[in-house]
Amino acid sequence: MLAADAWLDSSLYDFWQGLGRGWTKFQDIMSVFRVTGIKRFFVEILSDAFTFGAIGAVLMTALALPAFDATASGEYNKAENYSVVFLDRFGTEIGRRGIRSDDSVALKDMPDYLIKATLSTEDRRFYDHFGIDVVGTLRALMSNASGDASTQGGSSITQQLAKNLFLSSERTIERKIIEAFLAVWLEWHYSKDEILKLYFDRAYMGGGNFGVVAAADYYFGKKVQDINLAEAAMLSGLFKAPTRYAPHVDLAAARGRANLVLSNMVAAGFLTEGQVTAARRHPATPVDRTADANSPNYFLDWAFEESKKIIETTRHASNNFVVRTTIDTTLQKYAEEAVTSTVRENGEQYDVSQAAMVVTDTGGAVRAMVGGTDYGKSQFNRAIVSTRQPGSAFKVFVYAEAMEQLGLKPTDTITDRPVCIGDWCPQNYGRNYKGTVTLQSALAQSLNTVAVTLSIKTGRDPIAALSHRMGLRADYPVTRSLALGVASVSVLDMASSYAVLANDGLKTPAYGITRMATLNGELVFEADPNAPRERLLSETTVAGMNSMLRGVVTGGTGRRADVPGVPVVGKSGTTSSYRDAWFCGFTGNYVAAVWFGNDDYHPTKTLTGGTLPAIAWQKFMAYAHTNIDIKPVFGVDFVPTQTVVAAADPAEEQVEVAQRPPTLTPAAARKLLDLAGLFRGELRAATPINNQAAVPGSSAGL
DSSP, X not given: OHHHHHHHHHHHHHHHHHHHHHHHHHHHHHGGGOOOTHHHHHHHHHHHHHHHHHHHHHHHHHHHHHHHHHHHHTOOOOOSSOXXXXXXXXXXXXXXXXXXXXXXXXXXXXXXHHHHHHHHHHOTTTTTSSSOOHHHHHHHHHHHHTTOOOSOOSOOHHHHHHHHHHOOSOOOHHHHHHHHHHHHHHHHHSOHHHHHHHHHHHSBOSTTEESHHHHHHHHHSSOGGGOOHHHHHHHHTTSSOHHHHOTTTOHHHHHHHHHHHHHHHHHTTSSOHHHHHHHHHSOOOOOOOGGGXXXXXXXXHHHHHHHHHHHHHHTOSOSEEEEEEXXXXXXXXXXXXXXXXXXXXXXXXXXXXXEEEEEEETTSBEEEEEOSSOTTTOOOOTTTTOOBOOGGGGHHHHHHHHHHHHOOOTTOEEEEOOOOBTTBXXXXXXXXXOEEEEHHHHHHTTOHHHHHHHHHHHOHHHHHHHHHHHTOOSOOOOOTTGGGTOSOBOHHHHHHHHHHXXXXXXXXXXXXXEEEEETTOOEEEEOOTTOOOOBOSOHHHHHHHHHHHHHHHHHSTTGGGOOTTSXXXXXXXXXXXXXXXXXXXXXXXXXXXXXXXXXXXXXXXXXXXXXXXXXXXXXXXXXHTTTSOOOOOTTOOOOOOOOOOOOOOTTSOOOOOOOOOOOOOHHHHHHHHHHHHHHHHHHHHHSOGGGGGGSTTOGGGO
């Protein structure tokens, strides 16, 4: 034990002695690096610089982590919305929706003075720096410190592109640091020309336009390749403050900014003062955009929403699309004229201020859509968004379900008598009862008690289910008054539902888009016209329903909708308190649903579906069936009059039969009159005075 104790004591002593000798040697070594005097001051500064530099590097790396994540994902910011160019059924452009963007023009095809104007104003050292313009940043800091509120910033084009592609527009130190990292990343991965092309395509230019190509078309109605120097200067002035200098917002400010851009081009050495003089004296003038008001705007609003659904379903990377629609601009004008003229002529009498109409062909393609009487005053689309009660127009579902479920025929009889469900006892419009009537007569006279009796026999749930299968999309409660149309429906859905009867009982949803492609022609979506369709109603039911609906027009509540020479079928509808009035029907060519009412739901002055809605419906159908082949309606005993061309007997005197000329728009008629006047003037100028009596329309011949 004594030996162990001695060994422990000696070991501890030797350890501490060795540690002391080691520390002494370390001090001797470190004494070599000891600095005194003025040298110590510089060493301390350098040491602190390294220390804070290390701390800063750690912080910068931490702040740059979001930038690393952004680049690692490989995804750019989506534009605020999609850019869609809409074409009618024949391929003519009819309008645009969403942002306006176009990336189809290569950088080499853009005007040289547009590139120089942009570089001289936004980033003169673009082709020299590594993504961050240190000189420009210092200049901007000095400018801000001096209180200069100009639009001159320190961000390079690469930094601005990094913000557009990856970041938000918030102004924070953290975002600027991330922006700097992303700018360097862009410089490493893209060439200068590629960065400049992306900048020209993605920069916001005001007015819903992204990129110089879309802006040139929107502001000047030109391709970007065709703009002149003054217009290029105005476009280049939009990059930093598009909302402030957009020419359609403040033309004077836009021209002032363009003049500054011209001065920048001279200062940068790109042009001389003499070369920009003409552009200063003749500044750019934007085009008038009032013509956009003549587009089928209600339809375009709906088609844009439908386009976004297709884009989101296909998950396509592009934001710029061209969509071919089903709209027929001639029928659209007919529909607008039918609705607005009817409201203008009779609206005050019936205290009704709004109307809507949807027209499709028998396959469901929307040919016209009117969502109100004036899009400029109200963009609310009453054909799509608004859901109103259809009244007796809903009875087609009641009768169709009864014929399907109970095997009834139009000639079967039913008793029109009082009927009650609990304490609810509906009455007919005339508050009387017809006794024993056929189903065809009951539908033609729109007898409420018969419809309720049928709903009791079939059950209300099957009727509601059939209505949804045929085209009604809005949910509604299944109440005891369902048979009388106490449900929420849209004009578009009613047109789709009636189209089932026009299409031999097949499911016929309304659609407005036939094809979608990117600006570069890449196909995104194309409708299949031969796609199989679900049969909802048997041919027997369709024939019976169409025959009964024909009776509504020939001898019932829809007589005002009849078009001579055309097999018209349909049904009127009027709600309680006269808040809503409808007429829905079809021919062998078109299906249309019309609604009249007031936005604030106040009652009209006894307006029924058989009056103004039927009149507007008839106006449209009379226009639409002029000079076309009239098609028959399945189940309707009506043979359209066919034009027969027979060999004429030269010996017989030919009697000219007056025919209705094709319907012309007012603008077309004015152009024809102007041409006629020009022809008469030329004839008078070329004809001797003695022979002017032979000139048609001349004063000598009147």
